[in-house]
Amino acid sequence: MGSIESRIETLKKKHNALILAHFYEDGDIQDIADHIGDSLFLAQQGQQSEAPVVLLAGVVFMAESVKILSPNKTVLAPDMNAGCSLVQHSPYEKYLEWRKQHPNGIAVTYINSSAEVKSISDVICTSSNAEKIIASIPEDRPILFGPDKNLGRYLAKKFGREMVLWQGACEVHVLFSARKLYELKLEHPDAPVIAHPECDEAVLQYADVIGSTSRLLQEVKDNPAKTFIVATEHGILHQMQKARPDATLIQAPAEGSCACNNCPYMKLNTLEKIEKALESLEPSVSVPDDIRAKAQVSLDRMMDITAGRPVTWPDRFEG
Ligand code: 13P
Numbered sequence: 001m002g003s004i005e006s007r008i009e010t011l012k013k014k015h016n017a018l019i020l021a022h023f024y025e026d027g028d029i030q031d032i033a034d035h036i037g038d039s040l041f042l043a044q045q046g047q048q049s050e051a052p053v054v055l056l057a058g059v060v061f062m063a064e065s066v067k068i069l070s071p072n073k074t075v076l077a078p079d080m081n082a083g084c085s086l087v088q089h090s091p092y093e094k095y096l097e098w099r100k101q102h103p104n105g106i107a108v109t110y111i112n113s114s115a116e117v118k119s120i121s122d123v124i125c126t127s128s129n130a131e132k133i134i135a136s137i138p139e140d141r142p143i144l145f146g147p148d149k150n151l152g153r154y155l156a157k158k159f160g161r162e163m164v165l166w167q168g169a170c171e172v173h174v175l176f177s178a179r180k181l182y183e184l185k186l187e188h189p190d191a192p193v194i195a196h197p198e199c200d201e202a203v204l205q206y207a208d209v210i211g212s213t214s215r216l217l218q219e220v221k222d223n224p225a226k227t228f229i230v231a232t233e234h235g236i237l238h239q240m241q242k243a244r245p246d247a248t249l250i251q252a253p254a255e256g257s258c259a260c261n262n263c264p265y266m267k268l269n270t271l272e273k274i275e276k277a278l279e280s281l282e283p284s285v286s287v288p289d290d291i292r293a294k295a296q297v298s299l300d301r302m303m304d305i306t307a308g309r310p311v312t313w314p315d316r317f318e319g
């Protein structure tokens with residue numbers, strides 16, 4: 001029988017499968033993954049890998065992104081209910097209506113979105129390449145940014161550029177309490193506050209570093225501070241603590257009585273579901289061909305800008 005980890009390893013070899021895990025997964029899942037990373041890194045690894053089967057332990061939009069970029073691969077999502085509040089907050093029909101209201105705008109859509117919404121976007125971004133993407137857009141073109149209003153507002157402020165913002169939010173990151181964070185900072189005046197840009201503006205005002213999950217992990221590796229206040233999902237503390245066993249990591253406090261901010265969708269994945277998915281090669285994500293082809297254009301543009309390759313922009317949205 002062996003341990004579940006060794007059974008997963010055997011199944012992985014049998015199918016020549018690659019296991020990718022997001023930083024927000026539980027530690028036991030991170031520990032069996034071939035690669036752990038932020039959403040950009042996982043999309044890149046999934047696309048570049050030669051493996052015919054990719055299991056993505058994260059949320060479904062991440063698995064969909066790999067499928068869009070590599071349609072011939074079998075892409076497994078251990079639990080198809082692993083959604084994301086940003087996907088829920090951006091239904092296709094409403095997003096399309098919004099796009100049509102600004103036909104000469106360039107629609108920059110966060111990767112936390114459905115394949116359908118990606119298919120009516122000009123370019124995708126993640127929190128690790130968003131600044132590069134915005135910087136690549138001609139100054140004379142209006143920018144529509146969705147679905148995360150907090151990341152959008154952060155970028156608009158940083159670039160001093162007006163943007164039309166879709167009003168979606170991450171249900172996990174908006175729970176951090178600015179008031180409690182302020183009090184915690186007073187208790188630990190030397191601890192840098194590191195925060196994900198999906199947090200509210202009131203929380204971000206106290207942050208010393210704002211960035212993607214990989215950027216925040218890098219800060220913990222590079223900064224000699226002994227204590228860090230971390231305003232993002234709890235799962236990332238696993239890699240942070242491994243990298244800095246000497247450091248004290250305090251997750252920023254949430255509003256109300258909840259002890260730590262966990263993403264309920266990321267946490268649907270378990271080792272048992274991963275084993276089952278590798279046994280049956282189900283559930284696998286599928287994206288209809290017409291949507292996939294259009295969504296790939298916006299993801300390819302993101303990959304090109306990220307790699308420093310030149311891109312062209314459509315003159316207007318033809319919907
Ligand atoms: P990262 O791209 O920074 O990993 O963020 C993904 C996410 O869902 C944050 O809530």
Ligand code: SF4
Binds near residue numbers: 059170198
């Ligand atoms: Fe979506 Fe928020 Fe969960 Fe990230 S943490 S997957 S943005 S609900």
